[in-house]
Amino acid sequence: MTDLTPPKTMKTALILSLLLLATHPAPAAMHHHAGMVMDEKGMIMNDNPDTLPRDCQKLSETVDITIHAGQQHATRFNGKMFAFDQQEWHVKPCAKINITFINDDQIRHQLMIHGLPGYLYPEGMFHLELNGAGELKASLIMPSQKKTYLVHCELPQHAEKGMKAQLKVDGGDGDLPSIPGISAAVKADSYPVDWTRTNVGILLLCALAGIAVPFFILKLK
Numbered sequence: 001m002t003d004l005t006p007p008k009t010m011k012t013a014l015i016l017s018l019l020l021l022a023t024h025p026a027p028a029a030m031h032h033h034a035g036m037v038m039d040e041k042g043m044i045m046n047d048n049p050d051t052l053p054r055d056c057q058k059l060s061e062t063v064d065i066t067i068h069a070g071q072q073h074a075t076r077f078n079g080k081m082f083a084f085d086q087q088e089w090h091v092k093p094c095a096k097i098n099i100t101f102i103n104d105d106q107i108r109h110q111l112m113i114h115g116l117p118g119y120l121y122p123e124g125m126f127h128l129e130l131n132g133a134g135e136l137k138a139s140l141i142m143p144s145q146k147k148t149y150l151v152h153c154e155l156p157q158h159a160e161k162g163m164k165a166q167l168k169v170d171g172g173d174g175d176l177p178s179i180p181g182i183s184a185a186v187k188a189d190s191y192p193v194d195w196t197r198t199n200v201g202i203l204l205l206c207a208l209a210g211i212a213v214p215f216f217i218l219k220l221k
Contacts, residue, residue, distance in 0.1 A: 035122055041134055045127035049139040053120055056094035056144055063097050065089055067111060069153065069163060070104030077180040080162030087165040087179050093144035100137050103130035110153040113167060117143055148172035
């Protein structure tokens, strides 16, 4: 009688394969964990389309906002490298905001809103992130408090280079600092020149060289 039992090596290989599949799901699969949805495209944290804050009895309005992020939106701000296409939004207290976040670059950008109530938004944060060009959609419901919320990209130097905005509820409680086109920087960019004799001499020498070199080139021709 023929023994159909797989050899031990085949059993071991089968078990290892099943373990690998269990611990490494398909790349396109969405991962859900503690308010976070993530895949190879990007991440959404603390999406809230329907739970009211404690100080809201009902929704006051539903607002659809599309926010673009990328280098092309920073060209209107001197010295900035990244920006959102808008730097300020206004909504009513207890408004539901449906956000469409579009990354126009081929690098990673985030849209983060800080200062939200922690009982509803863990760590007081709403977060959208795209690993490159693409689009994400999520919602949040604002509390009734009259307040200005920071909206920015938290990647190193992205906010400092211009990717910063503000969201005002009920007119807000003032402007945040360093919002491009809206408020002054906490520390303005400054590029002082040390006008020593040596530096002035080098500058003049470079200017003379820039004038003289083309004449020498023309003579050689």
